[in-house]
Amino acid sequence: MEIRKSQRKRAKMKMALAGPAGSGKTYSALLIAHGMCNDWSKVTVIDTENHSADLYSHLGDYNVLALDAPFTPERYIKAIELCEKSGSEVIIIDSISNEWECILDIHSNLTGNTFVNWAKLNPRHRAFVQKILQSRTHIIATMRSKQNYVLTEKNNKMVPEKVGMKSISRDGIDYEFTTVLNIDIKHNAVSSKDRTGLFVDKPCFKITKETGELITKWCNQGTSLDEVVEIIAQAQNIDELRQIHASYPDFRTEINSLLIKRKEALKPELQPTV
Numbered sequence: 001m002e003i004r005k006s007q008r009k010r011a012k013m014k015m016a017l018a019g020p021a022g023s024g025k026t027y028s029a030l031l032i033a034h035g036m037c038n039d040w041s042k043v044t045v046i047d048t049e050n051h052s053a054d055l056y057s058h059l060g061d062y063n064v065l066a067l068d069a070p071f072t073p074e075r076y077i078k079a080i081e082l083c084e085k086s087g088s089e090v091i092i093i094d095s096i097s098n099e100w101e102c103i104l105d106i107h108s109n110l111t112g113n114t115f116v117n118w119a120k121l122n123p124r125h126r127a128f129v130q131k132i133l134q135s136r137t138h139i140i141a142t143m144r145s146k147q148n149y150v151l152t153e154k155n156n157k158m159v160p161e162k163v164g165m166k167s168i169s170r171d172g173i174d175y176e177f178t179t180v181l182n183i184d185i186k187h188n189a190v191s192s193k194d195r196t197g198l199f200v201d202k203p204c205f206k207i208t209k210e211t212g213e214l215i216t217k218w219c220n221q222g223t224s225l226d227e228v229v230e231i232i233a234q235a236q237n238i239d240e241l242r243q244i245h246a247s248y249p250d251f252r253t254e255i256n257s258l259l260i261k262r263k264e265a266l267k268p269e270l271q272p273t274v
Contacts, residue, residue: 179215228255
């Protein structure tokens with residue numbers, strides 16, 4: 001364990017857009033993605049919604065990866081990896097609701113103890129979520145929503161009452177994303193969770209390309225990997241390398257080999273002269 005100073009590093013956005021059919025989730029995701037990288041060729045849509053991504057091809061020459069059933073977590077993971085290898089800067093997963101429905105369908109067809117069966121499926125779903133969170137690309141995931149109701153007593157009768165929209169996804173998945181925007185049928189967006197501070201407690205708004213530009217500006221605040229690499233190259237002694245290792249824990253996977261090479265390069269300078 002170690003205590004270190006807090007440090008803001010450049011981030012990759014993990015965003016979710018939730019809304020009912022016809023709210024414009026795919027269209028909004030494309031606008032945000034273009035605003036984030038300003039290059040349609042760097043945007044890829046993993047399309048699980050019957051080729052709905054192709055409906056907006058007039059916007060620009062973005063890429064589409066059509067993913068058909070079965071919508072298992074493993075197939076989603078492979079699709080994300082393919083997008084990463086292609087050089088995509090922003091990946092749109094449209095939508096992740098199909099993955100959760102697939103998990104529920106698999107569970108319902110398993111025999112035996114329900115809790116034991118969930119113990120088998122939870123790691124598969126968790127691997128999918130972790131793939132999204134650990135990806136080195138920006139990811140925008142859409143989630144289908146449906147009207148949620150509760151039974152309330154009125155005049156000695158139990159009647160259904162609308163209590164808002166509930167996304168078709170595992171309970172608590174909202175907490176995994178940096179930002180979650182809920183879009184209504186009139187295409188108005190409002191934040192239900194936001195770590196960026198860009199949208200929290202703000203009135204509803206229409207998503208535009210400028211929304212993506214704001215997100216990119218937030219993501220680029222802080223220290224980048226390239227800057228850390230330059231700091232390593234300029235280190236003059238082992239103590240400085242140790243300090244770099246302790247100061248940038250989020251980059252350790254990428255910089256460990258560079259730290260070792262710099263240490264080896266410094267060794268001749270550390271030898272006493274005869």
